[in-house]
Amino acid sequence: MTIPADQAPVAALLRRLAGADPVETHISAVFVGPDTVWKLKKAVRLGFLDFSALADRERFARRELALNQPHAPGLYRDVVPVTHAADGSLSLDGEGEVVDWVLRMAPVPPGDFLDNVARRGGLTPALLDETADAVFALHQAAVPAPPGFDAPAAVGRVLAGNIRDCNATGLPPAEVAALGAAMQARLDSLAPHLAGRAAEGRVRRCHGDLHLGNLCLWEGRPTPFDALEFDEALATTDIGYDIAFLLMDLCQFGQRAAATRVMNRYLARGGDFGLLPALGFWMALRAMVRAHVEARRGGDGHRYLRAASDFLRPVPPRLVAIGGLQGTGKTWLARALAPELGAAPGALHLRTDETRKRRAGVAPEARLPEQAYAEAESQAVHAEIMAAARLALAAGQSVVLDAVFLDPALRQAAEAAAAPHPFTGIWLAAPLDLLRARVAARSAEGRDASDATVAVLERAARADPGAIGWAVLDAAAPLPAARGMLALGPGDRA
Numbered sequence: 001m002t003i004p005a006d007q008a009p010v011a012a013l014l015r016r017l018a019g020a021d022p023v024e025t026h027i028s029a030v031f032v033g034p035d036t037v038w039k040l041k042k043a044v045r046l047g048f049l050d051f052s053a054l055a056d057r058e059r060f061a062r063r064e065l066a067l068n069q070p071h072a073p074g075l076y077r078d079v080v081p082v083t084h085a086a087d088g089s090l091s092l093d094g095e096g097e098v099v100d101w102v103l104r105m106a107p108v109p110p111g112d113f114l115d116n117v118a119r120r121g122g123l124t125p126a127l128l129d130e131t132a133d134a135v136f137a138l139h140q141a142a143v144p145a146p147p148g149f150d151a152p153a154a155v156g157r158v159l160a161g162n163i164r165d166c167n168a169t170g171l172p173p174a175e176v177a178a179l180g181a182a183m184q185a186r187l188d189s190l191a192p193h194l195a196g197r198a199a200e201g202r203v204r205r206c207h208g209d210l211h212l213g214n215l216c217l218w219e220g221r222p223t224p225f226d227a228l229e230f231d232e233a234l235a236t237t238d239i240g241y242d243i244a245f246l247l248m249d250l251c252q253f254g255q256r257a258a259a260t261r262v263m264n265r266y267l268a269r270g271g272d273f274g275l276l277p278a279l280g281f282w283m284a285l286r287a288m289v290r291a292h293v294e295a296r297r298g299g300d301g302h303r304y305l306r307a308a309s310d311f312l313r314p315v316p317p318r319l320v321a322i323g324g325l326q327g328t329g330k331t332w333l334a335r336a337l338a339p340e341l342g343a344a345p346g347a348l349h350l351r352t353d354e355t356r357k358r359r360a361g362v363a364p365e366a367r368l369p370e371q372a373y374a375e376a377e378s379q380a381v382h383a384e385i386m387a388a389a390r391l392a393l394a395a396g397q398s399v400v401l402d403a404v405f406l407d408p409a410l411r412q413a414a415e416a417a418a419a420p421h422p423f424t425g426i427w428l429a430a431p432l433d434l435l436r437a438r439v440a441a442r443s444a445e446g447r448d449a450s451d452a453t454v455a456v457l458e459r460a461a462r463a464d465p466g467a468i469g470w471a472v473l474d475a476a477a478p479l480p481a482a483r484g485m486l487a488l489g490p491g492d493r494a
Contacts, residue, residue, distance in 0.1 A: 003029050004043045010082050010100045013090045014038045026296075027051065027230075036077075037105040039064075048161075049230040058101040064229040065103060071138055072223045075216075077104040108216045115212040118253045128258050131215060131222040132265035133363075135246065138224055139239040140270075142204035151198035151238065152191035155285075158234070159183055162288040166305070169295035175305055179288070182312055186281045193277055197238055202272070206242035208235035211249040211290075240275030244282035247345045251283070252290070252307060257339040260346030264338065268354040268364060273388045277395040280343055284311040315343040317398040319389060319418035320486065321470070323405030324428030325460050326452040327435035327442070328475040333428065334402040336479050340488050342398030350385040351402040352378075353449035359384070364449040373451075382410055386417045393421050408466040424485060425470030428478055432461055 003011045003024070011029060015021060018031035018038065027049065031038045041060060045052045051060065061079045069076040085096040092102070110116060114131070117123055145151075163180040167173060197203065207214070208228025215222055228235040243266060250259035267273060275282075287308035295301030320337060322330045334349050341347035357364045359381065360372055371377075382403065389399045405411050405427075415423050439457050442448050473481050482488075 003040075007040065007043055007100060009090055010040060010102075013082065013092075014040060014102065017092075032107055035107065037107050039103040039105060040100065048234075051230075054098070054100065060230050061101045061103045064227070067227040067229055068225050070141070071134075071227075072218055072225045075106050075108070075218050075223065075225060077106065079103050108218065112217040113213055114215040114217075114222065115249075115253070117217070118212055118250070118255055118258070123255060123258045125261060127222060128261045129265045131246075132262045133269065134215075134222050134224060135210065135243055135262075136266055136269040138207060139204065139242065142206055142239070144201045145198060145203040145205070145236050149198045149203055149236070151194040151203050152187065154203075154233065154237065155187060155194060155241075156184075158237075159187060159285060159288075162285065162292065165292040166288060166295075166301075169292045169301060171291060171295055171301055171305060175302075179284075179305060179308055179312075182309070183281070183284060183288075186284075186312060190278050190281060193274075194238065197240075197274060197278075200274075202240070202274070203236065203238050205232070205236050206239060208237070208242070210242050210245045212246065212253065215246075238275070238278070238282070239272070240278060241282045241285070243275075244279060245286040245289075247279075248283040248286040248290070248307070248311070251344055252287070252304070256345055259344070260339040260349075261335065263345050264349040265364075267348065268351070268358060271355075271358050271388075273348070273391050276348065276392050276397050280311045280314075280396070283344060284308040287311060311344055314396055315398075316421070317342050317393045317396055318422040318424070318486075319393060319399045319401065319414070320347070320424045320426065321401040321403075321405065321411070321414040322426045322428065323403060323411065323470065324475065325404065325430075325435055326450065326457045327438035328428035328430050329438075329478065330402050330404075330428060331448075331450075333426070333478050333482060334400045337482060337486070337488075338398075338400050340483075341400065341486070343396055347398035347400045348388070348392040349400045349402060350388055351449065352381050352385060352404075353451070355381050355385055357449055365447055367446075368451055382413070386413055389414075389417045393418065404460060406460060406463050406465045411470065426478070426482055426485070427468050427470040427472045428475040429472050430475035432457075434476075435461075 014031040018033035020032060022029035022031045027042055027044060029040045029042060041051045041057045043052050051057050065076050065079050079101055080093040081098040082100040082102060083091055083094040083096045084099045085094060163176060166176045207224055209226065210224060214226045215224055247259045247263055287304045291301040291304035294304060322334050324330055331351060338349045339346040354364045356372060357366060360368055385401060389401060392399050401414050411425065435457055436454050439452055439454050442450065443453055471485055
C-alpha cells in the first residue's frame, strides 16, 4: 500500500512527529507516536468511497470524530488542519493554507485491541460480558432509521455488492455464484421479517464495522471505535447485522464459546430474540465481507467463503432444560453446553435470573427487592422464557433453559415448548451443605444475576418437587454425563 504522491509531504511531517512509519490500510495511514496518534485519510477514489477532495477529507474526519467520541471519550481528541506556511514549511494547525486534515487520537497499546487479546487467549468471561454490554449501549444510543426504511432492499444491495467484490478479487466464481444464490434465496424468505424489524426500530445508524480489531481496551473497558464514517447507507442497518460481525469474527478466531457468551449476554440485556431468525444469514453476509477483504489483502479469503456457507447450513435445533436447587451449577452447565449445541454461534441460553432483571429494567448483576419475586412476576418470567424458547427453535437455534424448575408444571411447560424438536431434561443434585457453601460464596461476591441467599435455598429445599422425570446428575461433575446424554464430545459442535 502507498500514500498518494500529493500527500507525501504531509506523510513526511506526520512520520517525523510520530517517529515511525504509518500503519496503512487502502483508505488511511495511521501514524502512532508515544502519546498521540495521527490518522490521515488517503486522497483516493474507490468504488465505495471518495476521499480525493480536500473538503471531503475534512468532512469525513469530522464525521469520524463525531461518531466515535461519545463511545470512546479521550480516545478521540480532535481534527486539525495541516497548513502550508509562506516559507514552504508544513505544520499542524499553523498559519497559512490548509493542505490536509488529520484526526488526532490517543495511542492504544497493540495488545489492547481485542483481536490481539483473543490471539493470546485473554477473552475472559467478564471481558466478554463487558464487550456485549458495550455493544448493547452503543445500539441503545444509535439513531433509528427514518420511517419507511426498506430494509430488505438495503440488505439486497449489500449482498449484490459483496457478490461483485468477491468476484472482483478472484475468489472461485462457481463458489461465489452458489453462495450468492443461496444467500439471495434466504434473503427472499427473510424479507417480511426484516421489514418488520425495521418498523420496530431495530434498523439504526450502527457502528457498521464491528469486528474484534475495532474494539479495544480503553481505560480498562472494552470500547468500540473506528465506526464506519464514509457511507451512511451501509452503516444504517439492523442491529442484529451489526453484532453479527463480532459473532462471526469470534467464531473464525476459533472462539465459538466466546461468541455464544457475547450473543447470550447481549440478548439478556435487551431481549431482542427477533434477531435470531436472520442471525445465520447475517453472519454469512459478514463472512462474505471478510472473504473479499482478505483476498484483496492477499490473505485466505476462501476460508471465509466456506464459513459463509457453513453459517447458512441449517442444523436441527434441540431444547435442553436444566433444573435443580440454587447452587447446583445450572448456569455453569448451561454455559458449558450452549456453544456445543446446534447452529452457530451456539444455543440461546435463557436464564430466569437474567430475564427477571431485564423485566425490571436493571443490569443482570443488580440486586432486586423481595417483591420482584412475587408469584405473579415469577409466572410472567417463566412465560417469557418459554415464548423465547419457542421463537428460537422456530428460527433454527437450539435453546438451553436454566431455572430451578421445582414446580412439575414448569417442567412440563419446558417439555411442551420443545415440541416438535428433541428435548432433554437434566436435574442437578448435590448435598445441601455443599449448596449452602456455594450460595453463601456467590452472595458474598455479588457478581452474578442470582439474588438467591442461603435462606432462599433453605426454603426451596423444603419444597416438594414431585417426581423428577428428568435425568438426575451429580452436580459435582455433570458435564461429561450431560455430553454423553446429548451425544456430544468436545469436538462435536455443529
